[in-house]
Amino acid sequence: MRREPIVLFDNGTHQCLCFDNLVTGEGVQTNQFLIVDNEQYMLLDPGGDLTYTPLSLELSKHIPVQDLTYIFASHQDPDIIAALDKWLLHTKAKVICSRLWARFLPHLTANYLAVSHGISTYDRIIALPDRGQSIPLGNSQLKAVPAHFLHSVGNFQLYDPISKILFSGDMGASLVDDAQPVTDFAAHLSSMEGFHRRYMASNKVCRLWADMVRKMDISMIVPQHGRAFVGPAMINAFLDWISQLECGMDLMGAADYSLPR
Numbered sequence: 001m002r003r004e005p006i007v008l009f010d011n012g013t014h015q016c017l018c019f020d021n022l023v024t025g026e027g028v029q030t031n032q033f034l035i036v037d038n039e040q041y042m043l044l045d046p047g048g049d050l051t052y053t054p055l056s057l058e059l060s061k062h063i064p065v066q067d068l069t070y071i072f073a074s075h076q077d078p079d080i081i082a083a084l085d086k087w088l089l090h091t092k093a094k095v096i097c098s099r100l101w102a103r104f105l106p107h108l109t110a111n112y113l114a115v116s117h118g119i120s121t122y123d124r125i126i127a128l129p130d131r132g133q134s135i136p137l138g139n140s141q142l143k144a145v146p147a148h149f150l151h152s153v154g155n156f157q158l159y160d161p162i163s164k165i166l167f168s169g170d171m172g173a174s175l176v177d178d179a180q181p182v183t184d185f186a187a188h189l190s191s192m193e194g195f196h197r198r199y200m201a202s203n204k205v206c207r208l209w210a211d212m213v214r215k216m217d218i219s220m221i222v223p224q225h226g227r228a229f230v231g232p233a234m235i236n237a238f239l240d241w242i243s244q245l246e247c248g249m250d251l252m253g254a255a256d257y258s259l260p261r
């Protein structure tokens with residue numbers, strides 16, 4: 001049963017919406033986000049074929065979808081940007097992603113886009129430098145924030161200084177079915193632990209990231225899967241936990257690299 005998107009922020013001219021229940025069937029739950037400012041529109045991590053149709057239908061209740069200004073792809077995964085060709089064909093959006101992925105994304109689009117529609121995938125991509133950059137949207141300035149190796153080699157998050165929301169991609173993700181705020185951090189850990197231990201590259205990068213985030217003015221951290229961390233107590237609990245988590249290559253040893261029998 002579809003329900004309305006969660007309104008994360010709305011001051012009349014600037015809005016952040018979260019679509020948290022578009023996945024049906026076998027895919028892992030995902031959150032898709034729309035930021036609106038003065039008739040410009042940014043869609044974050046729209047996903048693949050699984051979410052394309054329900055998401056574009058839901059978006060059309062809120063905005064003229066073909067006028068989408070940007071699609072922000074935090075990294076290259078299937079649940080992030082696999083339906084790239086449909087978004088390029090049906091909207092005029094530019095796609096923002098790491099420069100490390102810009103030259104690989106054309107592999108997600110079919111030749112018919114160029115041949116029949118004159119659409120060059122590469123020309124529609126804004127390739128972010130490693131240190132990130134500001135992105136103007138309406139009267140606001142959004143920030144593409146470095147999150148490399150959390151978990152992709154070229155990984156960005158999006159910080160919105162107006163709502164003070166950090167859209168954190170896979171960082172902080174939990175394997176649950178909704179995007180309601182976390183209320184009991186200890187109870188929530190079991191839905192995050194396995195994912196972060198394997199999908200995050202190492203404690204070093206988690207700590208560097210957490211140290212950066214502590215210096216930012218943030219009202220909520222909202223991941224691309226599962227529940228949000230709202231307010232200083234939950235945000236600090238998450239940053240403290242991830243700062244000390246051993247993960248990824250910290251946990252790898254010789255036994256993990258042996259020939260299967």
Ligand SMILES: [Fe+2]
Nearest residue numbers: 075077151170
């Ligand atoms: Fe991912």
Ligand SMILES: [Fe+2]
Nearest residue numbers: 077079170224
């Ligand atoms: Fe993801």
